[in-house]
Amino acid sequence: MEELRVVILVFISTVLINNFILVKFLGICPFLGVSKQVETAFSMGMATTFVMTLTAAATWLINTYILEYFNLPFLRYVSFIIVIASLVQFVEMFIKKSSPVLYKALGIYLPLITTNCAILGLALLIPLNGYNFITSVVFGLGAGIGFTLAIVLMAGLRETLEFGDVPESLKGVPITLILAGIMAMAFMGFSGLISI
Amino acid sequence: MFKKILYDFKNGLWRENPIIVLVIGMCPTLAVTNTVQNGLAMGIATSFVLLSSEIVISLFKKFIPNNVRIPSFILIIATFVTFTDFFLKAFFPDIASSLSLFIPLIVVNCLILGRQEAFASKNPTRRAIADALGMGIGFTWVLVLLSAVRELLGMGSIFGLTILGSWYQPMVIMILPAGAFISLGVLVGFMNVLKRRGN
Numbered sequence: 001m002e003e004l005r006v007v008i009l010v011f012i013s014t015v016l017i018n019n020f021i022l023v024k025f026l027g028i029c030p031f032l033g034v035s036k037q038v039e040t041a042f043s044m045g046m047a048t049t050f051v052m053t054l055t056a057a058a059t060w061l062i063n064t065y066i067l068e069y070f071n072l073p074f075l076r077y078v079s080f081i082i083v084i085a086s087l088v089q090f091v092e093m094f095i096k097k098s099s100p101v102l103y104k105a106l107g108i109y110l111p112l113i114t115t116n117c118a119i120l121g122l123a124l125l126i127p128l129n130g131y132n133f134i135t136s137v138v139f140g141l142g143a144g145i146g147f148t149l150a151i152v153l154m155a156g157l158r159e160t161l162e163f164g165d166v167p168e169s170l171k172g173v174p175i176t177l178i179l180a181g182i183m184a185m186a187f188m189g190f191s192g193l194i195s196i
Numbered sequence: 197m198f199k200k201i202l203y204d205f206k207n208g209l210w211r212e213n214p215i216i217v218l219v220i221g222m223c224p225t226l227a228v229t230n231t232v233q234n235g236l237a238m239g240i241a242t243s244f245v246l247l248s249s250e251i252v253i254s255l256f257k258k259f260i261p262n263n264v265r266i267p268s269f270i271l272i273i274a275t276f277v278t279f280t281d282f283f284l285k286a287f288f289p290d291i292a293s294s295l296s297l298f299i300p301l302i303v304v305n306c307l308i309l310g311r312q313e314a315f316a317s318k319n320p321t322r323r324a325i326a327d328a329l330g331m332g333i334g335f336t337w338v339l340v341l342l343s344a345v346r347e348l349l350g351m352g353s354i355f356g357l358t359i360l361g362s363w364y365q366p367m368v369i370m371i372l373p374a375g376a377f378i379s380l381g382v383l384v385g386f387m388n389v390l391k392r393r394g395n
Contacts, residue, residue: 022373023373024227025222025223025226025227025373025376026223026301027223028222028223028226029220029222029223029306032219032222074278074282076300077274077277077278077281077300077303078271078274078275078278081270081271081274081303081304082267082271085267085270114304115304115306115309116304117223117301117304117305119304120300120301120303120304121297121301124297124300124301125297128296128297167385168388168392169385169386169388169389169392170381170385170388173219173381173384174381174382174384174385174388175381175385176381177377177378177380177381177384178377178378178381178382180377180381181374181375181376181377181378181381182374182378184372184373184374184377185369185374188372188373188374
């Protein structure tokens with residue numbers, strides 16, 4: 001029962017309170033680059049969530065059974081980035097074979113997930129927080145859903161903003177950053193929602 | 197010859213500044229600029245990794261097969277990042293603990309991989325060095341400026357020294373995530389105004 005409680009709390013806390021984009025500043029590049037339309041933003045979020053969940057599982061296993069077992073902490077960054085790159089490659093091949101429609105919709109964003117710092121950040125946070133296997137997978141899933149939530153909300157705002165009267169110098173990146181700041185303020189309201 | 201190198205060096209300072217013009221490398225820019233010390237340390241660490249990997253890649257560009265160049269670049273970058281991380285942990289443990297996650301995340305900083313792909317893999321080593329120095333300094337000065345603004349408004353100090361006296365009520369929001377987004381947005385907007393005036 002205690003285990004289940006921790007897992008649920010970790011999930012809620014990664015989605016809302018410690019949102020990867022708005023609180024931890026991980027994955028800002030796709031957040032600014034792929035948030036022009038709700039539809040593409042949602043596909044990007046889903047692909048990232050999928051890769052994040054798999055990454056959490058794969059890196060936990062590698063970290064526990066290879067790196068810590070043989071005492072090789074200096075290989076951590078190199079091995080994690082290789083795992084992530086090959087995972088993204090694998091997911092790309094899988095989606096291409098099983099659902100060509102989805103593959104077309106994601107296009108260039110799929111290979112770019114490799115250099116999304118949210119993924120490597122997630123892989124590095126797991127040993128730092130000392131989660132077990134189940135909690136790690138839930139942490140990865142929660143981080144992905146939090147990412148999707150923030151990017152879809154931002155895309156919705158930006159679609160509406162298309163009709164707004166934005167000063168010439170603030171068009172594009174600056175107004176998106178200021179909007180993100182206001183969203184981050186709104187998300188601060190979630191802090192103190194739960195305590196572990 | 198010399199003119200060309202000077203041109204490459206100046207490129208990163210203003211005309212193609214990584215943060216305010218190219219808008220890459222945003223994650224560390226937002227995350228570590230809460231104090232000037234962190235911003236400066238992050239800028240130097242990133243510049244070091246950028247410089248060393250540009251040198252190595254421009255030297256080895258003929259030996260790296262085209263199909264596997266991206267994984268090779270990432271491996272070279274990851275090696276230097278591991279080196280930087282261990283160096284900071286050994287000699288500057290305070291800075292290492294306050295930057296924590298963002299030192300390893302230099303591996304996936306788009307600025308570094310982007311410069312390897314766009315510049316170091318196509319140009320001779322001396323031009324790559326000039327480019328890395330320009331981009332590194334360009335990245336660092338924006339980080340320092342942004343962190344100075346945030347630290348001054350958020351805590352009334354710069355480099356930990358109190359500048360604004362006790363009469364100043366610190367705007368705590370500036371050192372929180374929300375303040376990072378808003379101050380960077382205003383800074384990029386302000387630079388756009390300057391650029392439009394210049395044209």
